[in-house]
Amino acid sequence: MNRFAELLDRLAYEPGRNAKLRLIADYLRSTPDPERGWALAALTGALTFKHAKAGIIRGLIAERTDPTLFALSYDYVGDLSETIALMWPAGTKQRMNSAPTLSEVVETLATLGKAQLPAQIARWLDGLDETGRWALLKLVTGGLRIGVSARLAKTAAASLGGKEADEVEILWPGLAPPYLDLFAWLEERAEKPSSRDPAPFHPPMLAHAAEEADLVTFDATEFMAEWKWDGIRVQAVAGRDENDDLIARLYSRTGEEISKSFPDLLQALRFPAAMDGELLIRREGRVESFNVLQQRLNRKSVTSKLLAEFPAHLRAYDLLAEGENDLRGHPFIERRARLEKLVGKLNDPRIDLSPLVPFETWEELTAARADPASGGAGADAHAVEGIMLKRRDAPYLPGRPKGPWWKWKRDPMLIDAVLMYAQRGHGKRSSYYSDYTFGVWSKGESGDELVPVGKAYFGFTDEELIQIDRFVRRNTIDRFGPVREVAHEPERGLVLEVAFEGLQRSSRHKSGIAMRFPRINRLRWDKPPAEADRLETLENMLERRERATV
Amino acid sequence: MRPEDILVPTPSGVCCKPGGFHIDPTRPVDRALITHGHSDHARAGHGAVLATQETLDIMRLRYGENFAGSTQAVEYGQELKLDGARVSFHPAGHVLGSAQIRVECKGLRIVASGDYKDVADPTCLPFELVPCDVFITEATFGLPVFRHHDAGGEIAKLLRSVELFPERAHLVGAYTLGKAQRLIAMLRSAGHSKPIYMHGAVEATTRYYQKRGIDLGQVDLVRGANKADLAGHIIICPPGAMSDLWSRRFPDPVVCFASGWMRVRARARQRGVTLPLVISDHADWDGLTATIAATGASEVWVTHGQEDALVHWCQTNGLKAQPLDIVGYGDEEESDVTGGEAEA
Secondary structure, three states, rough: OHHHHHHHHHHHHHOOOOHHHHHHHHHHHHHOOOOHHHHHHHOOOOOOOOOOOOHHHHHHHOOOOHHHHHHHHHHHHHHHHHHHHHHHOOOHHHHHHHOOOOHHHHHHHHHHOOOHHHHHHHHHHOOOOOHHHHHHHHHHHHHOOOOHHHHHHHHHHOOOOOOOOOHHHHHHHHOOOOOOOHHHOOOHOOOOOOOOOOOOOOOEEEEEEEEEHHHOOOOHHEEEEEEEEEOOOEEEEEOOOOOEEEEEEEEEEEOOOHHHHOOOHHOOOOOOEEEEEEEEEEEEOOEHHHHHHHHHHHHOOOOHHHHOOEEEEEEEEEEEEEEEEEOOOOOOOHHHHHHHHHHHHOOOOOEEOOEEEOOHHHHHHHHHOOOOOHHHHHHHHHHEEEEEEEEOOOOOOOOOOOEEOOOOOOOOOEEEEEEEEEEEHHHOOOOOOOEEEHHHHHEEOOOEEEEEEEEEEOOOOOHHHHHHHHHHHHHHEEEEOOOEEEEOOOOOEEEEEEOEEEEEEEOOOOOOOOEOEEEEEEEEEEOHHHHHHEHHHHHHHHHHHHHHHH | HHHHHHEEOOOOEEEEOOEEEEOOOOOOEEEEEEOOOOOOOOOEEEEEEEEEEEHHHHHHHHHHHOEEEEEEEEEOOOOOOOOEEEEEHHHHHHHOOEEEEEEEEEEEEEEEEEOOOOOOOOOOOOOOOOOEEEEEEEEOOOOOOOOOOOOOHHHHHHHHHHHHHHOOOOEOOOOOOOOHHHHHHHHHHOOOOOOEEHHHHHHHHHHEEEEEOOOOOOEOOOOOOOHHHOOOOEEEOOOHHHHHHHHOOOOOOOEEEEEHHHHOHHHHHHOOOEEEEEEOOOOHHHHHHHHHHHHHHEEEEEEEEEEEEEHHHHOOOOOOEEEEOOOOHHHHHHHOOOOOOOOO
């Protein structure tokens, strides 16, 4: 448990993806079975024991510490698990040697009765050091938030055997903690575990971004076009198990199973097939915006109210397998024809076909992209974020092959905003001011003032980062810890052209508006801050959007 | 005789009227007794300064030859009579030359401990327990959440990281006097034999430690080293330099910070630290409470830090206790930023 705790501790502070991968791989390589398997389960969210409520651990510390000292400490630290982990009366050296293993913790929790839980947690805490106690409390309360996705953990595991994450991803549904067969295969001690899963994930095919200038070099007759929907990419798979029962699953594009969150869509998958498509919310025959979809995502419990209010919909655009047949080697035009037939056979209002965008010349497609409503998307036009171009003859190739698929996004919305605050970044950027808060003008009590409307920390080149960093250091007017307030007056300051994908109302922002996916598009050294945009401009953009949605 | 008749707490430090001196005064005075060389305790401009030889040397290094009107070096354990008071200096285990000061007057004994720690440090003498009636303690880490645990384990953590990321430089923020040299010495005793690099601000004190016979192995200045050559090495710098322009010269640095503050995660995150190392030159909560109890003092005065919690602990354990409001202690760590812009 102490080694696992040390890993979690390192991961919690490490901002770099590659460094995280290396840390996890190093741990998995140097930790024996079944301990590492349980760790992998913890990192991928595959542990299923019932979590301890905060009240239990609060009760444990209350029995052991002075209430005044606890209150002062909690106030200082600000996190309950961390405060308790640090304050827990120190064990003697002998007790320290009785640190539980992660396996012991997980296996005990799986069977332990509720009444025995507090005493058991206390025994474990007695045997662990500060970091070990912190990790244990995070684990048993279910608050293991350390910035590691299941995909990242699987990628690290795959690297043990020099394998790709997708290969592990395909096996994953057939595996169970502590994954002895997986590690045996990765370390070349055993054959690859067979994927007996009747509804496996297929690593997806991804597109490269295209610019208008790229298109003229392509032959329009070789491509087909679809709308690029502003939802989430999913894979809907169904297959028959050994008892001939139909098993249906929904996967995210990284291969994480998200079936539990979408029971309404799952029941529509009535034929053995693997479809690639976009998850959307569709009400009264219209697709809703991403803002609406977001209200359905990331909900802990899927209530019947949620299902009724935000019905999930699959807009299918590819067919990877049908029955026993793997179709990925077939050309797109053939897969598309089979998909059309399948969707017709399913005949379910929850599943429809992503329509083709008819075009013969790039000019026609450019016009459709500029105005999806008249280009064929009709009432769903507001959920279109661009065009997907797919070669008619292309097989379905996992990864991001260059050439067969292109995404041609709509132009983003742009505003000119003024840099107000800058914060140092992390990792490689820890000496650079690389996180920017920007604002637009609004009428205040004493004339015009800037109100913050968003934060961005990418979009600029390395050279621009150095320029902005220099500007921040030379124009600092106040400091708050790692944050600097930068001069932002009508005649003195830096104007940033900010690009973003959408707007929504937000009570958490002073301006009342939140941007989706904002990034720095251009530095406007030429523009005095007084000429930056006003809040009214954003409000008008938002209102136009809302009108289009009603 | 009441303790207040011997030592009076004033905003600029503790004043001994019968002895005619101040201890660690924060403003210039005629006669000052200095516990150790950190800048919040040892300031320039006093008339006469009494301190250990090491503390006087460190003050000279930091402030130049004329840092005081006159100086007198005192040995640990040597008793001196200053007017109506008898004083002696005893190891505090904080940094090289650090001392607790015992003040005795008409049978009443007060110990002003300055900054101290009760754990092993290869660069200075261990803390000596001096039984007393009144104990003046610091409270930098005077909250029960500060448990420094095992510094050796933290050094092992750093070395494992160096091994795992041989293409990166490990930039370790450490206070320039004491912490930096202790880290180097601990790395050496853990078997790390490669050259260790240092920021220019660490040089003077490090060379002084070496001159006093403390084996630190090969320690070189970063200045002059090639960027590529610094991969796989440990570089010691003042905490402020970690986020400074200076840090850009290193290959993909792992930002480490050796401090007792690293025990609290929000503190580490706030400073953008990737590898926090809980290594402190101050006593932790267990050290403070154990030391207070062991002195046998019936009264405790608590200076800089988290006074409230420690005063509360004393009172619930039957000891008379009060906080002393002395302005300006505890600033060494926050202001220990040299080379580059000051930014705590």
